[in-house]
Amino acid sequence: MTNDTPPSLSAAAQLLARDKAAVSTAVGRYNEIVFARGEGSYVYDVDGKRYVDLAAGIATNAVGHCHPRVVEAIVDQAKTLLHAGTPVGYTGPYVEMLEALKSTLPAPLSNGKGMLLNSGGEAVEAALKMARTMTKRPMVLAFTGSFHGRPQGALAATGSSSNYRKGMSALLTGVTHVPYPDCGSCAFGHGPRAPENCCGVWKNMIQMTLDKLVHPDDLAAIIVEPIAGEGGYIVPPPDFLKTLREFCDKTGALLISDEVQTGLGRTGNWWGFEGSGAVPDIIAFGKAVGGGLPLGGIMATKPLGERWPSGSHGSTFGGNPVSCRAGVETIRVMRDENLLANATAMGAHLVARLEAERATQPMIGAVRGKGLMVAADLVTPEGKPLDPKAFKKVLADIAANGVILTKCGAASLRFAPALNITRELIDDALGQVFDVLAEQ
Numbered sequence: 001m002t003n004d005t006p007p008s009l010s011a012a013a014q015l016l017a018r019d020k021a022a023v024s025t026a027v028g029r030y031n032e033i034v035f036a037r038g039e040g041s042y043v044y045d046v047d048g049k050r051y052v053d054l055a056a057g058i059a060t061n062a063v064g065h066c067h068p069r070v071v072e073a074i075v076d077q078a079k080t081l082l083h084a085g086t087p088v089g090y091t092g093p094y095v096e097m098l099e100a101l102k103s104t105l106p107a108p109l110s111n112g113k114g115m116l117l118n119s120g121g122e123a124v125e126a127a128l129k130m131a132r133t134m135t136k137r138p139m140v141l142a143f144t145g146s147f148h149g150r151p152q153g154a155l156a157a158t159g160s161s162s163n164y165r166k167g168m169s170a171l172l173t174g175v176t177h178v179p180y181p182d183c184g185s186c187a188f189g190h191g192p193r194a195p196e197n198c199c200g201v202w203k204n205m206i207q208m209t210l211d212k213l214v215h216p217d218d219l220a221a222i223i224v225e226p227i228a229g230e231g232g233y234i235v236p237p238p239d240f241l242k243t244l245r246e247f248c249d250k251t252g253a254l255l256i257s258d259e260v261q262t263g264l265g266r267t268g269n270w271w272g273f274e275g276s277g278a279v280p281d282i283i284a285f286g287k288a289v290g291g292g293l294p295l296g297g298i299m300a301t302k303p304l305g306e307r308w309p310s311g312s313h314g315s316t317f318g319g320n321p322v323s324c325r326a327g328v329e330t331i332r333v334m335r336d337e338n339l340l341a342n343a344t345a346m347g348a349h350l351v352a353r354l355e356a357e358r359a360t361q362p363m364i365g366a367v368r369g370k371g372l373m374v375a376a377d378l379v380t381p382e383g384k385p386l387d388p389k390a391f392k393k394v395l396a397d398i399a400a401n402g403v404i405l406t407k408c409g410a411a412s413l414r415f416a417p418a419l420n421i422t423r424e425l426i427d428d429a430l431g432q433v434f435d436v437l438a439e440q
């Protein structure tokens, strides 16, 4: 390691300079903060400044930073067995993790069979591979506006920005896209309106795709986010997943719910598809399930899970015992601390506070979300999305004022705090955010 940066710089500035020299420009960051430690919904930078963390590692730290019970489980497992290798043999934590996840799922997934991996992107890869192998069909239907990760298979389904696909498009095959039903900004020119009053043209688009582009016998799966995350926390019309389920049942395709961001309590239910009237054949999960450590995977109905040929997919580290212990303890904490109910109540409070501020703050456009998955559009006086440079400045000013947020959609503040955040902390943080907006 070399460190020839001037010692007069702050610890953060020194680290940023070293980062610039060592880290590829492909690694993007929303904020210029150098994290040192975290506790609950607070994080501290290397210079000791405290922030309220409303990003939670992008919807990941469900029970906050360094929850004592999760840390204890990690330490205990780290002293016992760090890694044995999933392809080498069996471990208790791997099985316990899948059992814990099954206990959160409705039938038939509660009786399903899964696989553990390391990340959301890998989970999506596995789901797509399983669907293609089991149906012996090549094609997948996905939605523009959706984000499914950046490994090449998952990237083929990702449709939230052509930036992710730049230079790769010709290799991203086997997926056809139709617009995600975003009633705030309807692709068919019928917005803005409430999702309940959706024009429904997206259904015609799917039917047209099946009639003209992809023969129903070639369709392996429809992959969908129950709420579009990266795409702007877009809540679809109430009949969305149910209609997709019907298309799948008619064609023999599988329904894959990408629960990487919506999963494990974020929406106030364990899983984003709950309450939709449809149960998917496969869910892909990641982010929160590892309790802050890398963990992802899939759960599929039993007939799929038990017939997927041995060796079809796998990973050396997938289902690492330390990550699994952290994940199992996270689920226990969520039950003991009643965090699904807290996500619902705090989410409603957050939306109400943002809506109230919107009445007098013209920079706030539409506010939407479910549970603690909430977005607020930032708009110009003409009602257009704030441009990327101006948005970046707002995020930086909010961070300077002690609150960490990220972006989703074109120019939306993304609120995805820990599910155990309190009303007081939300009020405190929003006060800081609103002060910044008032000064723009």
Ligand SMILES: Cc1ncc(COP(=O)(O)O)c(C=O)c1O
Pocket: 058, 119, 120, 121, 122, 124, 147, 148, 149, 150, 225, 229, 230, 258, 259, 260, 261, 262, 286, 287
């Ligand atoms: C819905 C969804 N799917 C997949 C992914 C990819 O997950 P990872 O970054 O862990 O690969 C993400 C990440 O943001 C996501 O939000």
